[in-house]
Amino acid sequence: MNAQAEARPELADDELLIVRTFDAPVALVFRIWELPEHMSRWLGPENFSCTALEQDFRPGGLWRGCIVSEAYGESWMGGRYREIERDRRIVTTFAWDDDNGRPGMETLITVTFEERDGRTIQSFHQTPFISVESRDSHVDGWDSCFNREQAYAEDLARAT
Numbered sequence: 126m127n128a129q130a131e132a133r134p135e136l137a138d139d140e141l142l143i144v145r146t147f148d149a150p151v152a153l154v155f156r157i158w159e160l161p162e163h164m165s166r167w168l169g170p171e172n173f174s175c176t177a178l179e180q181d182f183r184p185g186g187l188w189r190g191c192i193v194s195e196a197y198g199e200s201w202m203g204g205r206y207r208e209i210e211r212d213r214r215i216v217t218t219f220a221w222d223d224d225n226g227r228p229g230m231e232t233l234i235t236v237t238f239e240e241r242d243g244r245t246i247q248s249f250h251q252t253p254f255i256s257v258e259s260r261d262s263h264v265d266g267w268d269s270c271f272n273r274e275q276a277y278a279e280d281l282a283r284a285t
Contacts, residue, residue, distance in 0.1 A: 139253035141260050145271050149282035151240035155212045157278055167277045170269035
């Protein structure tokens with residue numbers, strides 16, 4: 126794992142934690158998770174495009190998206206928002222669709238946002254994974270996705 130994706134001793138083998146610091150205020154970083162017109166600009170690893178994203182951004186609301194790459198084709202995903210605390214926390218389920226368009230194994234994602242000196246610390250926690258290998262296979266994808274998110278958020282922050 127790289128320096129931004131952490132395997133901390135206090136984490137179980139079925140947990141993933143990625144912490145990023147953005148040169149952007151917390152309200153802006155939270156907003157780019159909240160609004161599909163922003164989230165669709167960074168959702169998915171580098172070399173992927175988000176071609177569809179629908180969000181009902183409220184506790185109990187559903188979300189669904191599609192990312193596409195030349196190498197992998199379409200990948201559909203979705204979930205249900207469980208908790209939302211403005212500028213502080215988002216809890217949602219997450220599942221990739223299987224070949225029949227039905228959700229596969231569900232995980233729980235918790236994203237927390239903390240502002241420190243005008244910068245945002247975003248912590249992304251996902252669990253459970255069925256194996257260490259499954260968890261580790263998600264590290265590069267999420268890390269790449271957050272590279273895109275960070276560049277997008279910081280570009281927006283500079284523009285305001």
